[in-house]
Amino acid sequence: MTRKREIRFIIIRSLVAICIALLVATLLIFISAGGDTFHEKLEATGEALRQMLIGPLFRMSKKKGTSFELKRLADILAAMIPTIFTGLSVCIMFSANQFNLGAEGGIMLGAFVSAMVAIYVPMPAGLHAVVAVLIGGAVVAILMLLPALLKTKLSVSEMVCSLMLNYIIMYVIKFLMNTYLADKSRGQIMSYPFRETSAIAPIVNNTTFSGAKLTWGFVVAIVAVILCGLFMYRSRWGYAIRMIGINQAFAGYSGMKVGSVIVLSQVLGGFLAGAGGGVEMLGRYTSFSWSALPGYGWTGITIAILASNNPYMVPLAAFFMAYLSKGCDLMATYAKVPAQLIDIIQGVIFLFFAAEQFLAKYRQKLVVKSAEEEIARLNLNKEG
Amino acid sequence: MLNFLKMLATPEFFYSIIRISAPILFATLAAVVVEKAGFANIGLEGLMMFAALSGSLVSYYAGSWFWGFLAALATGVIMSLVMGFFAFKLKTDIILVGIAVNMMGSGGTLFLCKVITNLTEGKAMASTTGLITRSLCIPDITIPLLNQIPFLGRVLSGHNLLTYLAFLFCLLTSLMLYKTPLGLNIRAVGENPDAAASVGVSVMKIRYTAMAFSGLMSGFGGAFMSMAYAQGWSLDMVSGRGFIALAAQAMGGGECLGGMLSALVFGFAQALGIKFSAIGLDSNLASPIPYAVTILGLVIFALVRSSRIRKQHSAAALAKGKAKAES
Numbered sequence: 001m002t003r004k005r006e007i008r009f010i011i012i013r014s015l016v017a018i019c020i021a022l023l024v025a026t027l028l029i030f031i032s033a034g035g036d037t038f039h040e041k042l043e044a045t046g047e048a049l050r051q052m053l054i055g056p057l058f059r060m061s062k063k064k065g066t067s068f069e070l071k072r073l074a075d076i077l078a079a080m081i082p083t084i085f086t087g088l089s090v091c092i093m094f095s096a097n098q099f100n101l102g103a104e105g106g107i108m109l110g111a112f113v114s115a116m117v118a119i120y121v122p123m124p125a126g127l128h129a130v131v132a133v134l135i136g137g138a139v140v141a142i143l144m145l146l147p148a149l150l151k152t153k154l155s156v157s158e159m160v161c162s163l164m165l166n167y168i169i170m171y172v173i174k175f176l177m178n179t180y181l182a183d184k185s186r187g188q189i190m191s192y193p194f195r196e197t198s199a200i201a202p203i204v205n206n207t208t209f210s211g212a213k214l215t216w217g218f219v220v221a222i223v224a225v226i227l228c229g230l231f232m233y234r235s236r237w238g239y240a241i242r243m244i245g246i247n248q249a250f251a252g253y254s255g256m257k258v259g260s261v262i263v264l265s266q267v268l269g270g271f272l273a274g275a276g277g278g279v280e281m282l283g284r285y286t287s288f289s290w291s292a293l294p295g296y297g298w299t300g301i302t303i304a305i306l307a308s309n310n311p312y313m314v315p316l317a318a319f320f321m322a323y324l325s326k327g328c329d330l331m332a333t334y335a336k337v338p339a340q341l342i343d344i345i346q347g348v349i350f351l352f353f354a355a356e357q358f359l360a361k362y363r364q365k366l367v368v369k370s371a372e373e374e375i376a377r378l379n380l381n382k383e384g
Numbered sequence: 385m386l387n388f389l390k391m392l393a394t395p396e397f398f399y400s401i402i403r404i405s406a407p408i409l410f411a412t413l414a415a416v417v418v419e420k421a422g423f424a425n426i427g428l429e430g431l432m433m434f435a436a437l438s439g440s441l442v443s444y445y446a447g448s449w450f451w452g453f454l455a456a457l458a459t460g461v462i463m464s465l466v467m468g469f470f471a472f473k474l475k476t477d478i479i480l481v482g483i484a485v486n487m488m489g490s491g492g493t494l495f496l497c498k499v500i501t502n503l504t505e506g507k508a509m510a511s512t513t514g515l516i517t518r519s520l521c522i523p524d525i526t527i528p529l530l531n532q533i534p535f536l537g538r539v540l541s542g543h544n545l546l547t548y549l550a551f552l553f554c555l556l557t558s559l560m561l562y563k564t565p566l567g568l569n570i571r572a573v574g575e576n577p578d579a580a581a582s583v584g585v586s587v588m589k590i591r592y593t594a595m596a597f598s599g600l601m602s603g604f605g606g607a608f609m610s611m612a613y614a615q616g617w618s619l620d621m622v623s624g625r626g627f628i629a630l631a632a633q634a635m636g637g638g639e640c641l642g643g644m645l646s647a648l649v650f651g652f653a654q655a656l657g658i659k660f661s662a663i664g665l666d667s668n669l670a671s672p673i674p675y676a677v678t679i680l681g682l683v684i685f686a687l688v689r690s691s692r693i694r695k696q697h698s699a700a701a702l703a704k705g706k707a708k709a710e711s
Binding site: 028031032099101146150154155156157159160161163164165167168171172174175178179298301302305337338340341342343344346347348350351354355356357358 | 426470473474475476477479480481483484485487488490491492494495498499623624627628630631634666668669671672675676678679682683686687690
């Protein structure tokens with residue numbers, strides 16, 4: 001198949017998957033929409049869909065019409081920061097065919113550790129955030145040694161192990177917060193405020209961007225994307241990770257150190273998740289108050305699947321998910337459709353993207369067409 | 385310490401172990417059968433969430449626990465068949481199918497609950513606990529004669545109908561796997577699908593059957609969670625039991641009986657956690673105990689297995705050496 005056709009197929013396939021998901025969403029919105037008659041319901045559905053699909057970037061009002069709003073774009077870009085990190089983390093872990101689901105707990109632990117560094121360790125401004133984020137990442141990287149080593153040494157399922165770790169991380173953090181670290185002077189359970197030196201500054205210092213919390217963290221996330229891309233496609237280790245993911249036995253026979261590469265992939269994944277937690281925490285909040293797993297890890301898995309484990313595609317997938325999630329929030333606010341619709345849409349898109357045989361017949365047709373053209377061209381050459 | 389042990393040696397404690405183990409046991413049986421058929425269904429968690437929701441909603445709207453119970457089973461089976469369609473027909477990695485179902489099982493069930501009941505407690509939470517009354521739950525059963533026995537009676541009698549079914553199903557599943565043609569086919573497909581196909585077994589049919597069985601068991605497990613363990617459905621109420629079951633399957637060596645024992649171990653860990661928090665341990669420290677025990681259990685199981693394999697290897701090598709020396 002020619003490269004052009006290949007790309008066309010991928011685009012069409014993605015669009016069809018997204019359309020199916022939106023169709024399911026429309027159906028669900030229709031069921032949940034208010035209104036007594038069919039017509040009213042239809043109208044409500046239309047309104048909800050408009051909020052979901054156009055709302056994330058455009059403000060809609062009856063008087064002024066639809067207008068683009070920079071603040072909303074900044075919101076979406078800011079929302080991408082944690083999920084780019086978890087997406088990259090999952091990309092690298094899944095590339096080695098390791099279904100480690102620890103990004104969820106990892107980002108919470110990273111955020112927590114970074115927050116602690118930001119509160120209790122005095123450091124000069126500028127350096128503080130960097131050190132806090134790095135320590136957050138390092139702690140999670142070390143923690144990920146556990147499922148990785150158990151998998152390579154004892155073939156314990158890394159999936160079950162990492163899932164259990166997520167729960168343990170959540171409860172231990174809750175315990176530490178409740179008993180030792182909470183600022184008792186506040187109404188709810190939250191830590192003492194971070195030192196001002198640790199804050200990650202907004203990219204542009206005006207109300208639009210600082211209000212949206214679009215910080216330098218976004219730039220860091222993009223840099224991480226490029227580094228991960230270079231690592232996966234331009235380095236020996238990245239190559240080994242991908243080869244092990246494709247065929248572990250073959251990689252082993254050809255002399256790669258399968259065990260250590262698998263460990264490396266998960267430690268790196270852990271570091272990215274943890275660092276992402278730190279960047280999100282120091283960029284968006286002024287004190288630690290998470291009391292449950294944030295869900296960024298699961299979104300990260302969807303993003304990795306949408307990006308088919310290609311780090312360069314992660315920002316695009318993250319943008320898409322952030323857009324949808326923002327759309328669902330707006331829909332919940334203005335059209336009274338519960339925001340958790342995002343989970344169903346996410347699941348459906350996820351399923352169709354991961355389905356290898358989805359639209360396989362169409363692909364087959366394209367392959368046949370390419371082959372026929374090739375033969376025709378060869379014949380032409382022969383005759384000519 | 386002694387006091388604490390005395391607290392554990394009560395019939396109520398053993399009763400609670402059995403009660404807590406039941407949903408894990410259902411899910412473990414599901415995991416055992418699909419594993420025998422040669423794949424893994426990690427979507428048990430999500431399946432149980434959906435089954436739990438549909439069970440409690442249908443029992444509320446139909447006004448009878450029986451219909452809710454059936455709805456939970458049907459939900460489990462239908463969803464697992466859809467999962468099977470994606471995995472076998474569209475060739476999605478079965479692990480990813482499971483992850484997708486788990487994702488939907490968390491927020492998606494909340495969405496459905498809000499939409500169907502029009503309930504919103506506060507801003508984000510909604511549950512059906514306010515709708516369900518005791519009579520809409522699956523009833524407890526007192527076993528005559530057995531309940532007369534002093535200690536044992538209070539441990540074994542008075543459980544929920546589903547608790548007894550869980551242990552009964554453990555036996556039945558084991559019989560199904562080893563004494564029926566279906567079980568033989570499932571194991572054959574799991575061992576070597578090509579060989580099974582060559583003697584005329586429809587591999588797809590067997591895989592779908594195994595998948596449906598796991599859905600059925602998740603249906604039982606889900607129904608237990610929302611209609612027996614708790615009164616009504618609430619967000620993330622299954623809280624990892626589907627995942628713990630995967631570990632129980634591995635620790636039980638992939639067999640029903642072993643799985644049951646592991647499920648009881650996890651039940652014990654959880655019951656212990658509850659007791660710990662009863663004597664004043666922070667609940668946030670008691671809650672992770674079953675999860676930590678799961679990891680620990682997996683590690684111990686793996687160590688035992690690897691040392692057994694090593695022993696077998698060295699025994700085989702010795703036998704080989706001996707045979708060589710004799711010849």
